[in-house]
Amino acid sequence: xxPIEQPASTKTRDVEILVVVVCLAAFLxxxxxxxxxxxxSKVSAKxxxxxxAAGLTLIMYSFLYRDNPLFKAAxxxxxxxxxxxxxxxxxxxxxxxxIIDPLFIDPPTLGVFAGELARRFVxxxxxxxxxxxxxxxxxxxxxxxxxxxxxxxxGIGIPIVVHTFILQQxxxxxxxxxxxxxxxALTPFSWLTLSSPALWSIIGTLVILVGTVCVLFxxxxxxxxxxxxxxxxxxxxxxxxxxxxxxxxxxxxxxxxLLIGRVQFLMEQWLGIAGR
Amino acid sequence: MFYKRSLPLIIxxxxxxxxxxxxxxxxPSADAFREEMTTWFRIMGGFAVFIGAYSLLHMHVTRIRQRxxxxxxxxxxxxxxxxxIAAGVVEEILxxxxxxxxxxxxxxxDWLYDYIQVPCGATIFSILAFFMASAAFRxxxxxxxxxxxxxxxxxxxxxxxxxxxxxxxxWLFPNSSGWQMIFPRANAVLMEYPNLAAKxxxxxxxxxxxxxxxxxxxxxxxRSYLGGGE
Amino acid sequence: xxxxxxATLRRQEITRRIIYALVALAVITPFIYALPVxxxxxxxxxxxxxxxxxxKPGTPVLLALDYEPSSMAELQPMSIAILRxxxxxNLRVIVMTHWNTGVGLCKDVCEKMAAEAxxxxxxxFVFLGFKPGYQxxxxxxxxxxxxxxxxxxxxxxxxxMPVLEGLRSLKxxxxxxxxxxxxxxxxxxxxxxxxxxxxxxxxxxxxxxAPDLYPYLQSKQLIGxxxxxxxxxxxxxxxxxxxxxxxxxQAQSLTHVLLIVLLIGANIVYIGRRYYGPKEA
Numbered sequence: 001x002x003p004i005e006q007p008a009s010t011k012t013r014d015v016e017i018l019v020v021v022v023c024l025a026a027f028l029x030x031x032x033x034x035x036x037x038x039x040x041s042k043v044s045a046k047x048x049x050x051x052x053a054a055g056l057t058l059i060m061y062s063f064l065y066r067d068n069p070l071f072k073a074a075x076x077x078x079x080x081x082x083x084x085x086x087x088x089x090x091x092x093x094x095x096x097x098x099i100i101d102p103l104f105i106d107p108p109t110l111g112v113f114a115g116e117l118a119r120r121f122v123x124x125x126x127x128x129x130x131x132x133x134x135x136x137x138x139x140x141x142x143x144x145x146x147x148x149x150x151x152x153x154x155g156i157g158i159p160i161v162v163h164t165f166i167l168q169q170x171x172x173x174x175x176x177x178x179x180x181x182x183x184x185a186l187t188p189f190s191w192l193t194l195s196s197p198a199l200w201s202i203i204g205t206l207v208i209l210v211g212t213v214c215v216l217f218x219x220x221x222x223x224x225x226x227x228x229x230x231x232x233x234x235x236x237x238x239x240x241x242x243x244x245x246x247x248x249x250x251x252x253x254x255x256x257x258l259l260i261g262r263v264q265f266l267m268e269q270w271l272g273i274a275g276r
Numbered sequence: 277m278f279y280k281r282s283l284p285l286i287i288x289x290x291x292x293x294x295x296x297x298x299x300x301x302x303x304p305s306a307d308a309f310r311e312e313m314t315t316w317f318r319i320m321g322g323f324a325v326f327i328g329a330y331s332l333l334h335m336h337v338t339r340i341r342q343r344x345x346x347x348x349x350x351x352x353x354x355x356x357x358x359x360x361i362a363a364g365v366v367e368e369i370l371x372x373x374x375x376x377x378x379x380x381x382x383x384x385x386d387w388l389y390d391y392i393q394v395p396c397g398a399t400i401f402s403i404l405a406f407f408m409a410s411a412a413f414r415x416x417x418x419x420x421x422x423x424x425x426x427x428x429x430x431x432x433x434x435x436x437x438x439x440x441x442x443x444x445x446x447w448l449f450p451n452s453s454g455w456q457m458i459f460p461r462a463n464a465v466l467m468e469y470p471n472l473a474a475k476x477x478x479x480x481x482x483x484x485x486x487x488x489x490x491x492x493x494x495x496x497x498x499r500s501y502l503g504g505g506e
Numbered sequence: 507x508x509x510x511x512x513a514t515l516r517r518q519e520i521t522r523r524i525i526y527a528l529v530a531l532a533v534i535t536p537f538i539y540a541l542p543v544x545x546x547x548x549x550x551x552x553x554x555x556x557x558x559x560x561x562k563p564g565t566p567v568l569l570a571l572d573y574e575p576s577s578m579a580e581l582q583p584m585s586i587a588i589l590r591x592x593x594x595x596n597l598r599v600i601v602m603t604h605w606n607t608g609v610g611l612c613k614d615v616c617e618k619m620a621a622e623a624x625x626x627x628x629x630x631f632v633f634l635g636f637k638p639g640y641q642x643x644x645x646x647x648x649x650x651x652x653x654x655x656x657x658x659x660x661x662x663x664x665x666x667m668p669v670l671e672g673l674r675s676l677k678x679x680x681x682x683x684x685x686x687x688x689x690x691x692x693x694x695x696x697x698x699x700x701x702x703x704x705x706x707x708x709x710x711x712x713x714x715x716a717p718d719l720y721p722y723l724q725s726k727q728l729i730g731x732x733x734x735x736x737x738x739x740x741x742x743x744x745x746x747x748x749x750x751x752x753x754x755x756q757a758q759s760l761t762h763v764l765l766i767v768l769l770i771g772a773n774i775v776y777i778g779r780r781y782y783g784p785k786e787a
Contacts, residue, residue: 045382049391056392060399064406064526069349076349078396079332080356082607085389087329087357088364089606093635094322097657123316127323133503134330143284143502149317150501151288153641154490155295161490164697164727165483169476172725204469208724211473212480219481236477241422243474245429246467246717250734251408252430253437254580254713256761257735258402259533260754261579265395267537307649314639314646315653321638325606378660379617389610397575397607405761410525413768414518417776427773431766437736439545440759457546464548472720479721 020070027055035272054270057262099124173212176205211239285496292494333357360388429466436463525768532764536756543756550723551740554708554730557681558588563596566673568682568705570695571615574607577687577712583738583751584710585615585685591745593623598669599631600679602655604643604690606636613659627660628667635659641698648676648703676703685710685732691719696727710737 031042031051041047059074099120107113126145133142183198217229218236225233267273295313298306336350363385370376376383418424435441441459449455492498547555561567569588573581592599603612616633625631634655637643646654651673652664664670673679682705684695691709700707706729711719713734722728732741735758738751 045387049387053391053395056395057399060396060403063403072346072349073352074396075400076352077356078393078400080353080358081360081388081392082356082397083329083332083353084357084360084364085385085393085610086325086606088361088385089609089636090322090325090638092364092368093606093609093659094318094638097661098319098322098637101657120319123319126316127320130320130323131326133327139503140280143280144287145320146501146503147284147288148291149320150493151291152295152313152317154288154493155292156299156645158296158487158490159299160697160701161483161486164701165479168701168725168727169480169721173476207469208473208476211470212477215474215477216481219477237422238425239470239474239477241425242429242466242470243478243717245426246433246471247714248412248426249430249433249437250713250716252405252412252434252765253734253736253758253762255402255405255408256529256533256758257713257754258398258577258579259405259529260735260757260761261750262395262399262402263533263537263757264579264750264754265398267534273537310645311649311653314642314649317642318637318639318646318654321640321642324638379613386610386613390614393607394575394578394610398578401576402579406526406529409529409765409768410522412765413525413772414521416769416772418773427769431769434762434766437734438759438762439543439755440763442545443542460546460548467717467720468724471717472724475718476721479718 027058030271034270037272050269054266057266173205173209176201177209210235215239281502284502285499289494289496292490356392360385363388429471432459432462432466436460436466528764528768529761532761533757536753536760541756541759543752543759545739545743545755547740547743548733548736550731550733551737552730552744554683554710554732555591555741555744557706557708557729558591558595558597558683561595561597561681564598565681566598566600566669566679567592568600568602568676568679570602570604570682570684570686570690571608571612572604572690573611573685573687573712574605575611578611579754580712580735580738581685581687581710582611582615583735583749583754584732584741585612586619586749587738587741587745587747587751588683588685588710589615589619590623590747591741593619593625593630594745596630599625600634600669600673601631602634603636604640604694605687606638609636609659628658628662629669632664632667632669633659634664641694644676644694644698645702648699651675651678676705679705681706681708683708683710686715687712689715691715691728692722696722700727 031054036042036047042051056074056078059070062068063071102116103113103120107116126148129141130145131142132138132140183202214232214236216236218225218233218240223229294309298310332353336353338344339347339350363383367376367383367385370381371378375381416427416430418427436459441463442457445456445458445460449458489498493501558567569585569592571581571585589599589601601612601616603609612635613633616627616631619625620627620631623630627633635658637654639646643654652670655664657663658667676682676699682695682699684691684707686695686709691707691711695707695709699705707727708730709719709728710732711734713736716731716733716737719728719731719733723731732738735751735754739748739755742748742752
């Protein structure tokens with residue numbers, strides 16, 4: 001009688017379980033064999049924490065192979081811990097010192113309590129109104145809280161945006177070109193040999209000014225970009241492509257840095273291979 | 277209804293105008309008004325976190341209740357949150373009793389942060405390094421002038437920012453100290469001129485859009501922040 | 507031979523895994539075999555260092571550490587180096603954060619660096635902790651610093667603290683350094699802080715954000731910038747204490763070279779196929 005062939009799905013699951021067991025055994029063996037600095041015990045809160053952190057790190061990296069139950073469990077655990085941490089920290093550092101302590105813990109007399117409550121009454125009520133956003137029946141109460149915050153933010157934002165992001169940005173783009181001292185430093189010789197710092201300062205400022213105007217023109221869609229306008233728009237695109245390339249380069253640098261940080265932890269703290 | 281829609285819009289307008297005007301009033305009362313308002317919003321901000329917490333927990337409770345795909349994993353969310361909150365609450369109680377000193381006593385709350393939240397949070401974003409490398413290799417092609425400029429700029433920045441570029445410069449120009457720094461200098465020139473120009477253009481454009489959006493909010497044209505309903 | 511979609515997918519899968527393995531190898535190798543790393547700090551990093559170096563002992567400095575674990579690899583080394591420098595200069599250091607998920611990291615950095623330098627909380631430095639409010643918090647601090655933070659992280663009253671003596675608001679602090687992962691620098695500290703209250707603002711940011719901040723450097727709204735791990739390594743070099751960031755530059759160098767080789771190689775093959783390969787009928 002021929003041997004009974006196991007279905008493919010059961011075979012795959014068996015292989016997966018075997019892989020998990022082998023990985024777990026390898027991880028535990030590595031933890032045992034790792035040489036930690038003297039004074040750092042593996043059987044301690046910090047020691048167990050480092051082992052747990054290393055395990056969670058490797059579980060997260062298992063996603064590179066493919067999504068798996070261990071990764072999903074670790075991801076959800078992380079979400080839960082973050083939620084708990086956020087709630088406790090907000091209570092401890094915001095609600096307690098700003099509301100609970102001044103109203104219920106600190107005040108020695110009813111008069112002091114009344115004074116503190118009067119100061120905080122409106123923001124506390126508006127704070128509770130914020131929470132009514134979660135109720136279908138009373139969500140309209142939250143509109144009062146949002147309108148206070150949004151109205152304030154919009155109103156205070158207008159002069160700040162005009163000053164910080166427009167006027168303060170236009171000024172350095174133009175001022176060097178209006179500086180008589182810079183032009184007085186130029187000589188015919190420096191024009192020919194390109195040797196004057198003042199000349200390069202003017203060229204640089206012109207490049208920035210031309211680039212800024214071309215980029216702004218590119219985003220002006222109210223007229224068709226044809227002819228001279230098309231040429232200006234094309235120059236704007238070139239400047240944008242260069243800046244996107246720079247952003248891409250820096251983004252690669254950022255992501256690689258994050259990876260280096262985790263590998264540093266695994267090599268130095270978990271495996272005890274101190275930086276050689 | 278007036279008090280459900282019109283009154284909030286009036287409050288938004290009044291607050292916006294007051295916020296705008298106090299920027300230009302040098303009187304101490306304007307400073308006092310600004311201090312009071314910012315204190316109010318600071319206190320209100322402490323309540324906002326509970327909206328996010330409720331939404332997240334509600335989503336996971338619904339997932340468990342309806343036995344949606346992957347509902348078992350939601351138990352880990354509750355496990356993590358419960359453990360952290362319990363650790364924090366116990367610590368607060370012990371602080372009240374005077375038996376816990378921040379920075380000196382062992383803190384299980386900090387332990388959960390240091391050995392679960394920190395490694396998981398740091399690792400999740402570091403995975404992007406691999407995806408970025410793979411995606412760039414597979415899709416980043418110099419198909420036209422713009423793409424070529426993008427690629428060239430990326431390579432100049434990536435090479436100019438690392439120490440090995442200075443080693444290469446020293447190898448290429450052993451006798452010329454000025455030229456040895458050619459790659460970092462190329463990176464600096466690229467960042468300080470064409471990149472700066474483009475970013476400034478984008479910044480000014482976004483700012484103009486932001487001003488127009490703020491005016492729309494103040495005048496009641498933009499009302500999405502009010503939420504749905506009548 | 508006709509190439510099936512399954513074969514294409516399988517080839518892409520294998521290519522992907524090879525790239526992952528190469529990247530991992532490039533990052534891990536320098537931790538086993540150290541590469542020589544010598545570099546000159548960038549001008550932007552030196553500007554920030556020079557500013558801190560120019561402050562007289564006892565000058566107050568505010569450090570806003572607005573980041574969380576997802577960006578700690580780049581920003582924590584910066585915070586450590588700057589705190590070390592500030593303590594070395596005997597400056598009065600005030601630390602706070604806008605991110606409640608980063609409170610633990612800020613606390614660790616403050617306590618470790620203070621212990622190393624022999625500094626005392628309340629006397630030489632203060633960790634104010636976190637408060638919500640974002641721009642409203644900065645505006646609040648700009649009017650009344652002790653009103654915004656009436657207690658520090660350890661729940662000690664800030665009123666009467668020696669380190670905060672004579673400080674009423676942000677106007678009394680000559681230098682603020684913001685180490686940020688999000689839009690805190692250009693969305694918060696420049697418009698609502700520096701431009702209103704007149705202090706000098708230095709910044710440390712993730713490499714992703716660095717290109718966006720160059721306009722503010724030219725307009726002098728920022729006096730110096732540490733961009734990513736390279737910025738942190740620059741600062742460590744300047745204070746003559748190379749640590750995590752400087753070591754990380756070895757792996758950074760190797761990985762960047764690998765990625766550049768892959769990009770250039772892929773494009774050479776692409777251009778070769780496009781211009782010299784068999785033309786489709």
